[in-house]
Amino acid sequence: MSLYFTIAAVILLFVIIFQIAKASEYVDILKGEERSRKHNNKINGFLMIVFLVLGLIGVYYCHEILKGRLLGESASVEGEKVDSMMNLTIIVTGIVFFITQILLFWFSYKYQEKENRKAFFFPHNNRLEVIWTVIPTIVLTVLVIIGLRNWFLFTGDAPQNAMVVEVTGKQFGWIYRYPGKDNEFGKKYFRNIDDATNWVGLVWADNAEMNQKADPAAKDDIVLQQTMYVVKNKPVKLVIGSRDVIHDVGLPHFRLKMDAVPGIPTSLWFTPKFTTAEMQKSSGNPNFEYEIACDQICGNNHFAMKGIIRVVTQEEFDVWLAQQKPLYLTAFPDNNPATVPGSPATNPAGAAPADSAKNATAVTMVSNERKN
Template identity: 60%
Template sequence: MTTTGLFLLAILALGFLITFQIAKASEYVSVLKGEKKSFEQNNRINGFLMVVFLVLGIIGVYWCNKALYPKTLMPYPSASEHGENIDTMLKITLLITGIVFFITQILLFWFAYKYQYSDKRKAFYYPHNNKLEVLWTTVPAIALCTLVGFGLYYWFKITGEAPQDAMQVEITGRQFGWIYRYPGKDNTFGKKYFRMIDEANGNMLGMLWKDSTMQTPNGIQNLKADPTGFDDVITTTAMVLVKDQPVKLIINSRDVIHDVGLPHFRLKMDAVPGTPTTLWFTPKYTTEEMKKITNNPNFEYEIACDQMCGNGHYSMKGLIKVVKRDEFILWRAKQEPSYKPATDVAPASPASPAPNPGAVDTTAHDATGALVPQATIASKK
């Protein structure tokens, strides 16, 4: 919201507060003057308005749900197996909290109308009830602990050990975009060091592609090149995954705290500088299949940064392509390693062999000193 919008909202709130205070002051003045009839009339009006607000509020909730629910992700299935469990937990949570919300709000506004001030009724002083306090303390506590328990169970499944056949992909956040890395044929990620980051020369992650010596706060440090990183593939275009194959994401950040948000897979995980985090899931639908499910020919799986990370946070969007296995194999075969070895200097011409002392010198020269071919010499003979 812009500064102007916030300013106008503050003015409206202040105007409402002033009007409310003037109305209350007028009511108190009427009471002090003995205008009891005016007070009772205002009280009935307020009670009636409570009922009106209750009805309009319920209608508003229904209308908002009908208008905005299709624009959420809930009408469409989760694109991962773990996400299905998250959806189930979310629906249970909404069901429980929704029932409690409607019961408490309906009673709140109905009681405000039913038990408004009346000369014919005397307020009953009811200070304490152990059974009620135990009931409204233990029941919510048990319900919340159950929901938290399910949440922890699913969380440990997502962040636990991935299956042995899981594909490994590293994703690194930076202001303001994502970098994806795939291991090469050795299925091993090469080592990297943040001080080696050099975008000008194509080293976005600080890969140890060559022996280096650098000055650090702890002194001179010698870094050895890591050959296991020579065949790694680094890209910023999109993350390509395989349908029905588990994938383990190794999450890093190159600068500030980011967050890998995967809304269609119902997952998210912080990207913390210097502290790799992981999660794993199994994609259920290819991108083409989700286009049909959502009836959106332009559908793309998105990676959103769910952590405010700077001025360009809004533009930090990544893409995921979920394809079939044969399509992934074809795509992977077209990818070249990001490591580009330095071009070697052309070797010098080989030196002439040393003369054999025992050999007869058959080289001939003419009168000008030029070399005479052996065939010419033989013809002369």
């Protein structure tokens, strides 16, 4: 019911505005076109200066309200450079913004049509034009130089001591892979992917049809979903890929992002400065997490494609890592001498252990799909 009232009210408002507009047009005709134009001109000229003043107040007010909701200090060493560059760019563009907008509306107000004023015939002036070609060029050159220096740092090689984690996007979540004890990532191939057991398609077994040989390095790789752990003050390099469509590893707190493209690995590195616990304290939000936001539309659940990065100290990390089990052993518990078959207690991220039989059916299913 209230909806119909709203619609009725809006229509009524329209009718009133229209009637006023029509009436004022009749008044204009009665007053004479020339006089009414001058009258309208005055009103609009005045509104120009009103808009300028209110606009400037609005810019200030908007900043006051929203500045507290921004990100705060960068949580990565590299992100500091983004922030300082951002501040410089805000200052430079801010100066230009205020000067040009003030001139625009001020000129509009000041030079509104007046009886005794004659427009100044001023078709061109080379010196002026050279000035406002050269100054922007110089300023932009400075911004480009700073920008490119940072760009090559961000996209350049990660430091030698960087920890490497592989991040794979899928509809709609993230998979992380650590190299395991041998510190080497095993081979993977997308045709080996099985959603129940082998999420990234590690090459665990020989397969003549696909011309592949089992890679021993793949058998100790730790594969996880949901949450990834990294170490405070230790550079981490993410090797990024996707299983299906394009995703994007968006890290607002670290000020970085990189697309996850199927078939083309990309990479990104940064050095976390604060542990998650420290951020929870400093932000005053006990639920704070470093969230990975998917920043490239990837389907209907794009908005829910969240990952968590937990930054911890080296000691905490070592304890955590020791508890992780290679995915191979989760998939084939029989092959693990240390585990009693049928005890899923230490399975990471709730992946159900699958017996070999189920695994086999899954593989046949996949190859059947392909034949279809």
